Amino acid sequence: MVHHALQVQDRQTEARAGASGYLTIDLAALRRNYRKLSAAVAPATAGAVVKANAYGLGGEQVCKALHAQGCRDFFVAHLAEAIKLRPLLPNDTQIFVLNGLQPGAEVTCADAGIIPVLNSLEQFRRWSSAGQKLGRVLPAVLQFDTGMSRLGVPPEERSALAADLKGCASVEVLFIMSHLASADEVDNRQNAGQLLEMRKVAAEFPGVKISFANSGGVFLGDDYHGVLARPGIALYGGAPTAGRANPMEPIVRLDVAVIQTRTVPAGTRVGYGGAYMTSAEMRLATIAAGYADGLPRSLSDRGAVFYGGVRLPIVGRVSMDSITVDVTGLPEGTLSLGSLVEVLGPNQTLEDVAEAAGTISYEILTGLGHRYERQYR
Numbered sequence: 001m002v003h004h005a006l007q008v009q010d011r012q013t014e015a016r017a018g019a020s021g022y023l024t025i026d027l028a029a030l031r032r033n034y035r036k037l038s039a040a041v042a043p044a045t046a047g048a049v050v051k052a053n054a055y056g057l058g059g060e061q062v063c064k065a066l067h068a069q070g071c072r073d074f075f076v077a078h079l080a081e082a083i084k085l086r087p088l089l090p091n092d093t094q095i096f097v098l099n100g101l102q103p104g105a106e107v108t109c110a111d112a113g114i115i116p117v118l119n120s121l122e123q124f125r126r127w128s129s130a131g132q133k134l135g136r137v138l139p140a141v142l143q144f145d146t147g148m149s150r151l152g153v154p155p156e157e158r159s160a161l162a163a164d165l166k167g168c169a170s171v172e173v174l175f176i177m178s179h180l181a182s183a184d185e186v187d188n189r190q191n192a193g194q195l196l197e198m199r200k201v202a203a204e205f206p207g208v209k210i211s212f213a214n215s216g217g218v219f220l221g222d223d224y225h226g227v228l229a230r231p232g233i234a235l236y237g238g239a240p241t242a243g244r245a246n247p248m249e250p251i252v253r254l255d256v257a258v259i260q261t262r263t264v265p266a267g268t269r270v271g272y273g274g275a276y277m278t279s280a281e282m283r284l285a286t287i288a289a290g291y292a293d294g295l296p297r298s299l300s301d302r303g304a305v306f307y308g309g310v311r312l313p314i315v316g317r318v319s320m321d322s323i324t325v326d327v328t329g330l331p332e333g334t335l336s337l338g339s340l341v342e343v344l345g346p347n348q349t350l351e352d353v354a355e356a357a358g359t360i361s362y363e364i365l366t367g368l369g370h371r372y373e374r375q376y377r
């Protein structure tokens with residue numbers, strides 16, 4: 001039986017390297033996901049949201065793989081992320097900073113060749129002054145708040161911004177954008193409401209291109225695409241739409257090593273606080289990952305791992321560096337020191353883990369720790 005994708009040879013090599021958890025990131029599947037999203041938004045193009053180190057999976061590796069697949073537009077949240085990525089990407093790419101700029105960061109941003117998403121009249125004016133000072137026309141994206149109340153030019157600043165822009169020779173607006181709050185829910189009326197509002201914005205900035213859809217928005221139909229979509233989670237295999245079959249391919253696999261096994265009688269307490277007590281004889285295995293490795297403490301007594309397709313429930317509390325699971329469902333002796341169990345893989349999706357933890361796939365992905373041996377395939 002093949003229990004995991006890693007070859008025994010690889011495992012031995014890695015064990016020598018001192019790791020006890022293996023995060024495998026399938027860059028070929030990432031590229032297929034990008035192709036799929038590109039096809040779904042054509043004739044619009046798809047950029048890629050690579051904030052938070054590409055949702056925890058490795059900004060450099062992810063961006064390079066996507067570039068090879070034709071992606072040229074990359075979105076991060078912070079200027080610092082963009083500055084780190086800029087020298088790693090070819091010059092035919094654009095890097096956008098979604099969170100806008102802090103006052104005083106304009107020249108750094110301009111000199112680094114990075115494009116800010118301006119979220120207010122104030123940010124626009126600072127960027128325009130920086131352009132004047134530098135004697136250059138600076139590229140920018142304008143984000144508008146169409147109902148999320150998070151980031152973007154608020155409705156009351158729109159006409160002042162439109163007026164400023166008319167008389168402004170130092171800023172070139174590449175496109176305008178907005179972000180959908182409920183795109184993962186196809187029947188949520190907020191989507192149509194935001195679309196309507198975006199059309200009003202577009203009417204105030206005639207002739208300017210639009211970027212609108214995130215992953216969920218890609219699957220809401222052409223109206224939501226604009227010229228440039230900004231998928232994130234779907235690239236990484238997360239489900240773009242709630243309550244529907246996930247059209248994306250998983251790209252992450254996580255296998256964690258067993259570090260101890262034991263058999264305990266009925267009435268034995270397991271883990272911190274003795275919160276779990278066995279009701280019958282139980283075979284246990286402790287695995288080498290915990291909440292410091294991104295497996296939330298909320299998985300205590302709720303989540304599971306898998307081995308050979310068999311579900312192994314988490315018993316007791318998730319510790320910082322380890323988790324204990326009930327392996328009674330496996331024939332005795334199946335697991336031993338060094339065996340690898342599946343945390344994410346064919347038997348358990350990101351969404352499964354997220355649901356058991358009471359969170360969303362985004363939080364699980366971005367939280368995957370730094371102690372795993374990372375392998376890019």
Ligand SMILES: *Cc1c(COP(=O)(O)O)cnc(C)c1O
Nearest residue numbers: 049098179214215230231232233
């Ligand atoms: C994070 C983010 C995205 C990507 O969202 P997904 O749901 O991961 O596709 C797109 N646009 C903006 C403004 C974002 O902040």
